[in-house]
Amino acid sequence: MTVRVTTAPLTATAFAPFGDVIEVTGDPDKIINQGQCGRYHDLARLDFTDGRAGISLFNTNPRAFPYQLDMVERHPDGSQAFIPMTQRPFLVVVAPDEGGKPGLPQAFVTRPGQGVNYFRGTWHGVLTPLHGPGLFAVIDRIGEGSNLEEFWFDTPFEIIGG
Numbered sequence: 001m002t003v004r005v006t007t008a009p010l011t012a013t014a015f016a017p018f019g020d021v022i023e024v025t026g027d028p029d030k031i032i033n034q035g036q037c038g039r040y041h042d043l044a045r046l047d048f049t050d051g052r053a054g055i056s057l058f059n060t061n062p063r064a065f066p067y068q069l070d071m072v073e074r075h076p077d078g079s080q081a082f083i084p085m086t087q088r089p090f091l092v093v094v095a096p097d098e099g100g101k102p103g104l105p106q107a108f109v110t111r112p113g114q115g116v117n118y119f120r121g122t123w124h125g126v127l128t129p130l131h132g133p134g135l136f137a138v139i140d141r142i143g144e145g146s147n148l149e150e151f152w153f154d155t156p157f158e159i160i161g162g
Contacts, residue, residue, distance in 0.1 A: 001155070002156065002157070002158045003155070003158070004066075004157070004158045004159075004160055005069070005093075005104075005105050005106070005107050005157050005158070005159050005160070006107070006159075006160055006161075006162045007065075007091065007107040007108060007109045007159065007160070007161055007162040008106075008107070008108055008109075008162055009108065009109060009111070010092055010108035010109060010110045010111065010114055010116070011108075014106075014108065015092075015094070015108065015116065017096065018094040018118060018119060018124070019044075019079070019094075019116055019117045019118040019119045019122055020043065020044040020045060020081075020116070020117040020119075021114055021115075021116060022043045022044050022081065022083060022114065022115035022116060022117060023043075023111075023113060023114045023115070024038075024040050024113065025040075028040050029041040044081050044117035044139075045079065045117065045119070046078075046079050046081070046117070046139065047078065047079045047119065047120045048078040048079070048120070048141045048143070049076075049077045049078065049120070049141075050077065050141075050143050050144075051077070051078065051141045051142050051143020051144070051147075052141070052142050052143065053139055053140070053141070053142070054139070054140065054141070054142035055137060055138070055139050056137075056138045056139075056140070057085075057135065057136070057138070058082075058127055058134075058135070058136045058138050059134060059135050059136075060126075060127050060128075060129060060134040060136070061129075061132070061134060062129045062130055062131050062132045062134050063128050063130065064130070065130075065159065065160055065161040066158045066159060066160050067091060067128065067158070067159040067160075068156045068157075068158060068159075069093055069105060069125055069153070069156055069157040069158075069159055070152060070156040070157075071125075071126070071150055071152045071153065072095055072102050072123045072124060072125055072151050072153075073123070073124065073125075073126070073148060073150045073151070074097075074118075074121050074122055074123045074124065074148075074149050074151075075118070075120060075121070075140065075141065075147045075148060075149075076120065076121050076147065076149060077120065077141055077143070077145070077147040078140055078141025078143075078147055079117055079118060079119055079120045079140070080117070080118045080124075080138065080139070080140040081115065081116065081117035081118075081138065081139040082115055082116055082117075082118075082127060082136050082137075082138055083115035083136060083137045083138075083139070084110075084113075084114075084115060084136050085135040085136060085137060086131075086133060086135060087112040087113055088112060088129065088130065088131040089109050089110045089111060089112055089114075089130055090109070090110050090127070090128055090129045090134075091107065091108075091109060091125070091128040091129075091130055091159065092107070092108040092109070092116055092124070092125070092128075093105050093106070093107045093108075093124060093125030093128070093159065094106055094108075094122060094124050094125075095123040095124075096123070097122075097123060101151060102123035102151050105125070105157055105159075107125075109130070109161070109162070115136075117139075123151065
């Protein structure tokens with residue numbers, strides 16, 4: 001039997017156990033560049049056990065609802081931030097850790113312009129844009145050794161739009 005998970009809008013409060021929502025809200029922390037730029041400072045808690053932070057570009061194919069979630073992954077040695085390079089929403093799937101395995105997934109849809117930073121060790125789905133192009137700046141750990149753990153569900157979940 002397939003379990004359905006309905007998406008909710010991504011909010012900082014709902015996402016707090018899993019990571020940071022990267023977005024522009026309220027007034028900027030400071031005005032820079034001759035008064036022409038608002039700086040929203042330090043929006044994500046990057047966390048690495050070793051190695052260094054690197055910036056990569058990911059270009060992935062868009063997906064659609066219903067979306068079949070058969071696998072989640074986590075990165076034990078570093079956080080991972082995804083910042084869309086378009087003003088299009090994307091699907092964010094996370095799951096609490098339950099004794100070293102993922103619990104019941106939760107699904108969110110971003111507003112245009114929102115990004116996410118998954119805390120180190122957070123179970124999450126793969127990058128899932130809902131529209132093309134699926135171009136993202138990704139900030140994560142660059143270093144020796146494997147920083148990836150995958151978990152394949154015996155029965156996939158069906159993610160549906162809310």
